[in-house]
Amino acid sequence: xxxxxxxxxxxVRFGGIRALDGVDLRLAAGEVCGLIGPNGAGKTTxxxxxxxxxxxxxxxxxxxxxEVTRRSPVWRAxxxxxxxxxxxxxxxxxxxxxxxxxxQEWRRGGADADRSGALLEACGLQAFSDAYAGTLPVGxxxxxxxxxxxxxxxxxxxxxxxASGMTAEERALLAATVRRLAEEDGxxxxxxxxxxxxxxxxxxxxxxxxxxxxxAEGTPAQVRADVRVREAYLGTHGEATHGEAQTPAHDSRT
Ligand SMILES: Nc1ncnc2c1ncn2[C@@H]1O[C@H](COP(=O)(O)OP(=O)(O)OP(=O)(O)O)[C@@H](O)[C@H]1O
Ligand SMILES: [Mg+2]
Numbered sequence: 001x002x003x004x005x006x007x008x009x010x011x012v013r014f015g016g017i018r019a020l021d022g023v024d025l026r027l028a029a030g031e032v033c034g035l036i037g038p039n040g041a042g043k044t045t046x047x048x049x050x051x052x053x054x055x056x057x058x059x060x061x062x063x064x065x066x067e068v069t070r071r072s073p074v075w076r077a078x079x080x081x082x083x084x085x086x087x088x089x090x091x092x093x094x095x096x097x098x099x100x101x102x103x104q105e106w107r108r109g110g111a112d113a114d115r116s117g118a119l120l121e122a123c124g125l126q127a128f129s130d131a132y133a134g135t136l137p138v139g140x141x142x143x144x145x146x147x148x149x150x151x152x153x154x155x156x157x158x159x160x161x162x163a164s165g166m167t168a169e170e171r172a173l174l175a176a177t178v179r180r181l182a183e184e185d186g187x188x189x190x191x192x193x194x195x196x197x198x199x200x201x202x203x204x205x206x207x208x209x210x211x212x213x214x215x216a217e218g219t220p221a222q223v224r225a226d227v228r229v230r231e232a233y234l235g236t237h238g239e240a241t242h243g244e245a246q247t248p249a250h251d252s253r254t
Pocket of ligand 2: 043044045086
C-alpha cells in the first residue's frame, strides 16, 4: 500500500508540558485509521502538526513522500490534505451548498456540482442544501463539515471527533460516507473519536495515544485486548455499553 502520510518522531512542547513525544504515524491510501486516547493525550495536537497549523519542535511530516513539515496549511490543503476541527468551524452565514462550494472554488472558479450533489445525498443533507449552516443542529452541522472536507476529493482526510453530537442514525451515515471515500476514492482517513465502539467498527487499524506517545497500535481486536490500553483508556470509557453512553464530558465544547 502507498504510504500517503507519514509523521516521524513528532515532538511538541507547551512550556513544561510534553504534548507529543516521538510520535510516529503512517497512513495508506484507502485506509481508515482510528486515533484514540484519553483527554489531553495529544490527538488534536498531532492533527495540528500534520495539517500544518502547528510547527513541531521535533520530527517531520511527509505527504506522499514529500517533506511538508515547513509547508503552510494552505499548501498542504492544495496538495490533497483536508481536516475538520474538534470545535465546529462552519461558515454559519452561508448555505450548506455554499459551504461545499467554498471548498472547491480555488481550483477552477466553480464547483463540481455532481460531486457536491452526491456528497449532500450521501450525508443526508439534500433537503438542507439551501439552509444556512448556522441554523443546523449539531449532528447535521458535523455532517456538513464532513461533506465540505470531502468536496475537493482529498487524498488525506483528518477528522477530529466527527461523530460528537451525532445521533446513532447520523453516525451510521458518517461511517458509510467515510467508508465510501476510502474505498471508492482511495482517500486515507485518520479519525479521532471517543466513541470507541464506533471507531472499532469503522476502522481497520487503531492507534492509541497516551501522554503524548503511541501506547499501542493494531487491529481493533488487538487494541481491545491490550492490557495497557485497557488501563489507560478503555477501562474509563465504558466499553461495556454501546452507542450514546460513551460520550465524554468534554463534548460540551462543540
Ligand atoms: N495551545 C496550547 N497551549 C498549552 N497547552 C496545550 C495547548 N494545546 C494543547 N495543550 C496541552 O497539550 C496536551 C495535549 O492536548 P490535545 O488537545 O492535543 O489532546 P487531545 O488528545 O486532543 O484531547 P481531547 O480528547 O480532550 O480533545 C494537553 O495536556 C493539553 O492541555
Ligand atoms: Mg482533541
